[in-house]
Amino acid sequence: MTQHAPQARRTVYGGFTVERTFEAAPARVFAAFADAALKAQWFGVSEDWEITEASLDFRVGGEEVHHGRHVSGMLSEMWAQYHDIVPNERIVWTYRMALNGAPISVSLAGIEPTPDGAGTRMVLTEQDAFLDDFEDNGGRQHGTGQILDVLATFLARSA
Amino acid sequence: MLQHSTATIEPAPVDRVLQALADPTRRRMVEVLSEGPVSVSELAKPFDMTLSAIVQHLAVLEASGVVRSEKVGRVRTCRLDPAALGTAEQWVHQRRTQWERRFDRLDEFLARTAPESTRQDATNDQRPKKEPSP
Numbered sequence: 001m002t003q004h005a006p007q008a009r010r011t012v013y014g015g016f017t018v019e020r021t022f023e024a025a026p027a028r029v030f031a032a033f034a035d036a037a038l039k040a041q042w043f044g045v046s047e048d049w050e051i052t053e054a055s056l057d058f059r060v061g062g063e064e065v066h067h068g069r070h071v072s073g074m075l076s077e078m079w080a081q082y083h084d085i086v087p088n089e090r091i092v093w094t095y096r097m098a099l100n101g102a103p104i105s106v107s108l109a110g111i112e113p114t115p116d117g118a119g120t121r122m123v124l125t126e127q128d129a130f131l132d133d134f135e136d137n138g139g140r141q142h143g144t145g146q147i148l149d150v151l152a153t154f155l156a157r158s159a
Numbered sequence: 160m161l162q163h164s165t166a167t168i169e170p171a172p173v174d175r176v177l178q179a180l181a182d183p184t185r186r187r188m189v190e191v192l193s194e195g196p197v198s199v200s201e202l203a204k205p206f207d208m209t210l211s212a213i214v215q216h217l218a219v220l221e222a223s224g225v226v227r228s229e230k231v232g233r234v235r236t237c238r239l240d241p242a243a244l245g246t247a248e249q250w251v252h253q254r255r256t257q258w259e260r261r262f263d264r265l266d267e268f269l270a271r272t273a274p275e276s277t278r279q280d281a282t283n284d285q286r287p288k289k290e291p292s293p
Contacts, residue, residue: 028269028273029265
């Protein structure tokens with residue numbers, strides 16, 4: 001059970017899109033989201049994270065859980081629910097996240113794969129409510145971890 | 160579009176942050192500070208190095224904006240600066256970065272599991288060939 005720490009309330013709303021082209025047909029890209037066994041092979045897979053719990057019930061109203069522990073000891077928890085599914089064309093879901101037990105964000109997200117030659121052009125759109133605890137109860141650790149991730153990528157690229 | 164080319168990221172302040180965090184001792188210091196503010200001497204404790212070396216590392220972290228310190232009486236207390244690591248823009252950026260990272264892995268996964276006919280490099284793939292259907 002997650003719990004807010006007693007402190008000043010602060011909510012920040014934001015959103016973004018990420019576009020990407022994959023060299024795979026929309027059906028394969030879609031399946032990578034829809035099939036738990038396939039999703040487990042890329043979503044959340046990282047050397048720095050140990051997945052502690054993962055389940056996916058991919059249907060409208062179905063829920064997904066993805067919990068993991070960072071090498072630093074930080075616990076990240078995600079709960080999602082699927083709201084709209086059009087095979088190969090669209091997935092819309094909501095999810096909330098907690099770090100070390102403190103709620104940090106509530107999000108609405110969707111992907112829309114479209115054929116692009118032999119491949120797939122995909123747009124992910126996400127809108128977030130970042131909660132007070134995002135910064136104060138783990139956000140800094142989270143931010144630090146992210147910056148270290150960025151650093152690792154930066155160093156790998158410039159190696 | 161893709162936020163992927165190195166040319167479009169890393170403006171000066173990010174450079175400073177990356178440089179500050181490029182050193183393992185300074186990364187460890189940031190990890191210590193992520194638990195909460197501590198005095199310089201407490202910060203130095205886990206490290207097998209002189210206080211002056213720690214102070215020099217601290218100066219680099221402060222110059223990057225990642226760490227702030229203030230002196231109260233005889234004690235200098237250091238803390239992470241939420242402004243450097245926790246602005247709304249950064250939160251959004253972090254979330255976007257997380258997705259880009261996931262999509263990098265998805266891209267690799269799709270390449271690894273590509274059907275024989277479309278795969279360019281089929282030499283090291285031991286997975287069963289299948290085209291997952293929705």
